[in-house]
Amino acid sequence: MLSYRHGFHAGNPADVFKHAVLLALVEAMQRKPKGIRFVDTHAGPADYDLGHEFATKNREFERGIGAIWRDPPAALADYVDAVRRHNPEERLARYPGSPELLRDRLRGQDELVLCELHPTEQRALNERFTRDRHVSIVTGDGYATLASLPAPKTGRGLTLIDPPFELKSELDDLADALSAALRQFGHGVYAIWYPVIEGKATTPDALPDILGLDDESWLDLRIRFTEAERLGRMTGCGMAIVNPPWSARDALARITALWPAEAGSAA
Known part of the structure; x- marks a missing residue:
């Protein structure tokens, strides 16, 4: 599990879909003023240098953010603007991971909990966020943290679960952690990325x-990559959402409609 490094894949088509959906959920939930606890169970290092040897090995970002950087579809305009904030020279050089994208959206009443198991990624998170009073960093297994977190005092929360899917037990581990999390915080929103x-x-x-x-508590958005986007044996990806906000559904449908639907998708 510690062998996985997302730097090889940052900004690829899966990231485009995942992060566009994530930001649509954030936007919908922040229409209400009450504070939100955001949790990222597999945070990664927060920021990626697209000139690093990891990113340039397969140049997956060229099939993702690079393909829409100059002229994004309307449904992805907010997402592309969020990435542009981290590229002030208007040249695509860096890709913000989910910790950065979430931190950018925090209001004074919101908080962010970042979980990371990989020691190198932990150091990167600590360097970036140690002095940030709105961000807490948990070193260790994100599933264990998810299972043990009590409900936030505000009663509002969004958790991103974005595992590497390297272990055969991934879906079982995910189910166990979510089951425990729902016992603690049954009406929280949980967004699960999967390949x-x-x-x-x-x-x-x-x-x-x-x-x-039930059907109202589960929304599975699954896409199929175009031939130009395909990443080896990865033919698509999905975002499954527990307790999806009704106010986000139109935006989520517009994002998902940009790709061919994969069998099993609710879109």
């Missing part, structure tokens, strides 16, 4: 039954 990989079981189709979720 669609040929010959590998990575889609969370069994989760609604395992967690006892």
